[in-house]
Amino acid sequence: MDRGTLLIHNGHEIEPVTGALGVTIYQTSTFYRKVITEMQEFDYSRGGNPTRKALEEIIASLEGGARGFAFASGMSAISSALGLLSAGDHIIMAEDVYGGSRYIIETFYKRWGLEMSAVDASDPENIKKAVRPNTKALYLETPSNPLLKITDLKACLEIARERGFLSMVDNTFMTPYLQRPLELGADIVVHSATKFLGGHSDVISGLAVTRTAELGERLYQIQNSFGAVPGPWDAWLVMRGIKTLKVRMETQQAAAGKLAEWLLRHKQVTGVNYPGLPGHPGGDIHRAQAAGGGAMLSFKTKTTGQALSFYSRIKLAAAAPSLGGVETIASYPVKMSHINMPAPERERMGITDNLIRIAVGLESAEDLIADFDQALQPPS
Numbered sequence: 001m002d003r004g005t006l007l008i009h010n011g012h013e014i015e016p017v018t019g020a021l022g023v024t025i026y027q028t029s030t031f032y033r034k035v036i037t038e039m040q041e042f043d044y045s046r047g048g049n050p051t052r053k054a055l056e057e058i059i060a061s062l063e064g065g066a067r068g069f070a071f072a073s074g075m076s077a078i079s080s081a082l083g084l085l086s087a088g089d090h091i092i093m094a095e096d097v098y099g100g101s102r103y104i105i106e107t108f109y110k111r112w113g114l115e116m117s118a119v120d121a122s123d124p125e126n127i128k129k130a131v132r133p134n135t136k137a138l139y140l141e142t143p144s145n146p147l148l149k150i151t152d153l154k155a156c157l158e159i160a161r162e163r164g165f166l167s168m169v170d171n172t173f174m175t176p177y178l179q180r181p182l183e184l185g186a187d188i189v190v191h192s193a194t195k196f197l198g199g200h201s202d203v204i205s206g207l208a209v210t211r212t213a214e215l216g217e218r219l220y221q222i223q224n225s226f227g228a229v230p231g232p233w234d235a236w237l238v239m240r241g242i243k244t245l246k247v248r249m250e251t252q253q254a255a256a257g258k259l260a261e262w263l264l265r266h267k268q269v270t271g272v273n274y275p276g277l278p279g280h281p282g283g284d285i286h287r288a289q290a291a292g293g294g295a296m297l298s299f300k301t302k303t304t305g306q307a308l309s310f311y312s313r314i315k316l317a318a319a320a321p322s323l324g325g326v327e328t329i330a331s332y333p334v335k336m337s338h339i340n341m342p343a344p345e346r347e348r349m350g351i352t353d354n355l356i357r358i359a360v361g362l363e364s365a366e367d368l369i370a371d372f373d374q375a376l377q378p379p380s
């Protein structure tokens with residue numbers, strides 16, 4: 001079924017008991033045991049809750065996987081999925097994934113004996129070169145954050161499949177509406193549902209989907225043991241957001257395309273990263289694996305001073321971390337998402353002090369362009 005239709009018709013459009021349109025919020029921590037000696041589906045809400053289950057089934061159907069899981073945040077979804085690995089295992093990670101995903105490995109999982117190599121995954125050869133005898137997993141994110149670099153998912157996931165290691169893809173920027181990594185060979189997809197899926201900058205949430213039921217059972221054990229689960233109300237907010245994902249993504253993506261084209265011609269701008277621009281490195285690969293350029297872009301101003309003055313002058317973009325809401329957000333990677341990365345490494349990767357990341361919202365492209373124009377005027 002078309003993903004736009006599936007956002008609305010996914011088995012949860014009518015509540016079977018009352019006929020209510022939509023999912024009920026089961027605000028309960030525990031469930032009455034009908035037969036004291038028998039296990040039942042809903043027992044205690046850390047293990048399972050009907051509202052959360054509806055969200056888990058919806059994301060599984062959207063991503064085309066066997067099982068979905070909802071978490072209290074994107075980071076808890078990612079940390080729980082990484083919990084599938086053991087001490088002594090080696091993971092190959094794209095070097096420019098979400099800052100927090102690398103940070104938790106470098107600060108936490110390393111102490112538990114996980115080894116990690118960070119590589120530039122825009123060339124699959126770098127992944128092959130990083131393979132060690134104990135490599136057990138590959139972790140990717142495309143387009144990357146904040147430079148929108150493209151990874152060839154099919155080619156990279158094939159490397160993992162051939163060698164029998166687990167593959168995980170963070171699909172936050174694209175959402176299953178635009179890109180479905182499981183169809184391209186991934187074992188697990190993770191999301192920060194805080195972003196486009198929730199869509200309204202009003203909830204922190206995370207999701208994971210496994211390709212197979214077997215892997216799903218293993219991840220379920222971790223979800224239930226770690227217990228980093230969302231409450232029913234937060235799960236409901238994400239489901240409410242998902243219903244309008246198509247119109248938001250289409251509109252935000254169209255505006256992002258216009259803004260990127262305009263920025264490209266701006267005299268104070270020295271470079272624009274947007275997967276939908278002609279000439280974006282890896283653009284052909286992106287078009288083959290995703291249905292659009294998305295609503296994320298980044299650009300560089302001539303000087304750091306100009307970038308800083310942009311943040312103080314821009315009116316229609318909130319200077320804030322996060323992305324994927326209805327409002328345009330201008331984040332500052334070196335002081336937000338990538339603040340924990342050592343400065344020399346940031347510099348080497350191109351995450352410089354004059355880099356501005358934009359998550360385009362639902363404002364009109366013309367209004368955004370006018371506002372960006374005044375915010376980018378050189379100081380007089």
Ligand SMILES: *Cc1c(COP(=O)(O)O)cnc(C)c1O
Nearest residue numbers: 073074075098170172192194205
């Ligand atoms: C925000 C984000 C995360 C972390 O999610 P939280 O909901 O903030 O915990 C992970 N990956 C990407 C790509 C993100 O943008």
